[in-house]
Amino acid sequence: MSIDQTPFADEMTSVRQPRHDLAAEQAVLGAVMMWPRALDDVSRLLRAADFYRPAHQVIYETVLALSRRGEPYDMVAVGAALMSGGGLSRIGGAPYLHTLVSGVPVAVQAGYYAKIVHREARMRALVEVGQRLAQMGVEGNSEDVDAYLEEAHRQLVSHEETTTDPPLVGEALLEFFDELENGTAEEEKIPAPYVDLDNLLDGFRPGQLIVVGARPSVGKSVVAADIARAAAIKHRAPVFFASLEMSLMELVKRIVAAEAQVGQHLLRKDRMTPENWEKVTKIMDRVSSAPLVIDAAPNVTLTSIRASLRRMQRRTDVEPPRMLVVDYLQLMNSTSKAENRQVQVSELSRGLKLIAKEFGLPVIMLSQLNRNPEQRQDKKPAVSDLRESGALEQDADVVILLHREDVYDKDTPRAGEMEIIVGKNRNGPTATIHAAFQGHYSRVVDMAPES
CATH class of the missing domain: 3.40.50.300 (P-loop containing nucleotide triphosphate hydrolases)
Known part of the structure; x- marks a missing residue:
């Protein structure tokens, strides 16, 4: 089974699907399960909701949960975690995890594919906000137009919120000394x-x-x-x-x-x-x-x-x-x-x-x-x-x-x-x-x- 062959044929039948790139999503998930360090770059950019396919959201959430607990998150560990939680059937079974890993590109490209997934998620967000704005424009009160625009801006900004953990004080201290030495703040x-x-x-x-x-x-x-x-x-x-x-x-x-x-x-x-x-x-x-x-x-x-x-x-x-x-x-x-x-x-x-x-x-x-x-x-x-x-x-x-x-x-x-x-x-x-x-x-x- 190639990397773009999936057990979700029903998802492919829609004529006008929201913007997404399934191959890029698969590449990202395969990379983080095969090369743990790839998650460092990916997690700075992506959150689970950025994945279009629900099964990919479940897999990514599982990887993040294992990572937070300090446990391995390779294909076997993810499969075991999904099985214990009753979620293995939701992603197409263990064979689909093997498909993701076997078809993954080289590790250094994980960040590249993560950017593709993030861009597509942003495009979907634009569509969602546009649909809400269209509904406001048809059904809303014209006196509240500024409030509607402000709400649209808040929705777009909230989508851009990152999942990056706040830095330890030691990291901030190093940045502070760098500013003192190099004058970046000046x-x-x-x-x-x-x-x-x-x-x-x-x-x-x-x-x-x-x-x-x-x-x-x-x-x-x-x-x-x-x-x-x-x-x-x-x-x-x-x-x-x-x-x-x-x-x-x-x-x-x-x-x-x-x-x-x-x-x-x-x-x-x-x-x-x-x-x-x-x-x-x-x-x-x-x-x-x-x-x-x-x-x-x-x-x-x-x-x-x-x-x-x-x-x-x-x-x-x-x-x-x-x-x-x-x-x-x-x-x-x-x-x-x-x-x-x-x-x-x-x-x-x-x-x-x-x-x-x-x-x-x-x-x-x-x-x-x-x-x-x-x-x-x-x-x-x-x-x-x-x-x-x-x-x-x-x-x-x-x-x-x-x-x-x-x-x-x-x-x-x-x-x-x-x-x-x-x-x-x-x-x-x-x-x-x-x-x-x-x-x-x-x-x-x-x-x-x-x-």
């Missing part, structure tokens, strides 16, 4: 735009959720633009900027003003001088070539952000995204049916944290603060002032609060100064950093230039 982080802030946080790192909170008109959008400009223009790190508050042209105007050091109020045809034209012209090349993608669509959701990030990954004119900036959280649309806005904000916050981990990038999320700072004598904000939900403080790796005395007292001797208060820093100390707020240029700069 290459991944994106520096903050202000020297003292960068020294305190040691940059923005993949998987982090950084919340920037302030009362209206203090300058949180200016700081968000500074972070995006520094990452994309100075450090050439691809950035996706979801601007819910400002239009595309407003944000571009701020970027030009900050880079060229020309007042925003002067960036008009009737006010531009030859000197300002020269300044703007000088920065055009470095700004236009920056890997900065700006989405100023009004109806931004977690689903649309994920879709935009995936599209950015596929674009040929820009590298995959390395930072996401959202300005700002309270303007985001929620697909949740929860009537309580606090619950919706909590879901949005948690969703952005998951996006940070899923795409392996830092997420800079702007948030409004409640009115509590205005009730205090010094007007300074606290982490507890984050508006609408305590979940923001819980989910965030870093919480940055902004304060300017001249917002409340025009005659203060500290006019033009911004306090950048790091109220939470999961991986380091907290502190207050002082910087210069240059509102006419739409930027914040270090109080003193680097020496």
Whole structure:
């Protein structure tokens, strides 16, 4: 009997079967039973549900169970385990196990065939999700379309979950020392735009959720633009900027003003001088070539952000995204049916944290603060002032609060100064950093230039 001859002829009679490759499935199972080391590569990629044929799922589950118990999982051991559990008849009997082993290719190809099985399983998952979406589209409520799309994304992501066991601490320790020695972590982080802030946080790192909170008109959008400009223009790190508050042209105007050091109020045809034209012209090349993608669509959701990030990954004119900036959280649309806005904000916050981990990038999320700072004598904000939900403080790796005395007292001797208060820093100390707020240029700069 050849490797593609099986006792399951009834499975071959369907005209339109789901995507699968029985020969690849057989090759994988034969390899792991003949060469135990092959399971190391296969188990990192495949779970039992990835096999199309139920009999193959049973065999693979048996192999994994024997492996977890530290017992052999060759053809004889698998057959004995199936017999004791009453499952031997479900896979076609002992002769079928012999068929799998006798027809297996060389061991080094086990990983190759496992990839084929995994790809076919993913294709079947697409069909399943598509069928569910089609049913939602026919029977569902059109007002819930965003929720349906979010559910489709969750189903696809759950299919991609691996069965790899978490590493022992010793393995993680070796990786940590490798980062210390080779500086791999240094290459991944994106520096903050202000020297003292960068020294305190040691940059923005993949998987982090950084919340920037302030009362209206203090300058949180200016700081968000500074972070995006520094990452994309100075450090050439691809950035996706979801601007819910400002239009595309407003944000571009701020970027030009900050880079060229020309007042925003002067960036008009009737006010531009030859000197300002020269300044703007000088920065055009470095700004236009920056890997900065700006989405100023009004109806931004977690689903649309994920879709935009995936599209950015596929674009040929820009590298995959390395930072996401959202300005700002309270303007985001929620697909949740929860009537309580606090619950919706909590879901949005948690969703952005998951996006940070899923795409392996830092997420800079702007948030409004409640009115509590205005009730205090010094007007300074606290982490507890984050508006609408305590979940923001819980989910965030870093919480940055902004304060300017001249917002409340025009005659203060500290006019033009911004306090950048790091109220939470999961991986380091907290502190207050002082910087210069240059509102006419739409930027914040270090109080003193680097020496």
